[in-house]
Amino acid sequence: MTFAFRPVDPLKDAELLHSWLTHPKAAYWMMQDAKLVDIERAYMEITADEHQHALLGLQDGEPAFLMEYYDPRHRELVGLYEPLPGDVGMHFLAPATDRPVHGFTKSVITAVMARLFEDPATERVVVEPDMTNKAVHALNEAVGFVPAREIQKPEKKALLSFCTREQFFKKKPSLLATGVSA
Incomplete structure (x- = not known):
């Protein structure tokens, strides 16, 4: 699977994002x-903030998933760990569907990681999924994330995990062998 990316347009994309983000599958x-x-307000704030970004992942020109990335020195993880130069925080959402495609979500996270590592300044990707979100923990591990420790965020207990450029590219050949492309 091959994907392209474009910035979220808070007003034009709000209805689509609302349907994705309020679905029970997106509970986390x-x-x-x-x-x-x-939703409009939240994505207008992200768009206006130099420290965070929201992109839609496109498949055949159509929105297929949501990707957010942020500077953990300024958003999300401030005071919860000591960021290193080149750290980038990330969230992604593969929306619910009536017709699931085997391997789609793994393709999405692989494409998201490849997109982040296209920037030579990105050395390490940081995630903080809910401790109970076992499905995303498995996906994170599949692309090279290593759990560091549990942290307490205001809204949840999270598993702070890191994936270096080297860890991702070490896993990427096996991802490509399974038909996943970024």
Whole structure:
């Protein structure tokens, strides 16, 4: 699977994002009760913030997933760990579907990681998924993340995990062998 990326347009994409983020499958995004205006506002804030970014992953030109990345020195993880130069925080969402495609979510996280590592300044990707989100822990491990420790964020207990450029590219040949492309 091959994907392209484009920035989220907070107003044009709000309805689509609302359907994705309020779906029960997206419970870990904690936006189940969000109204359309809440989604518009949240993504207008992200778009206006130099320290965080939201992209739509496109498959055949159509929105297929959401990717967010941020500077952990300024957002999300401030005070919860000591960031290194080149650290980039990341979230992704493969939306619920009535017709699941085997390997799609692994393709998505692989493409997201490849996109982040396209920037030569990115040395390590940092994630902080909910401790109970075992499915994403397995996906993270598949692309090279190594858990560091449990942290307490205001909204959840999270598993702080890291993936260096070297760890990702060491895993990437096996991902490509299974038909996953970024």
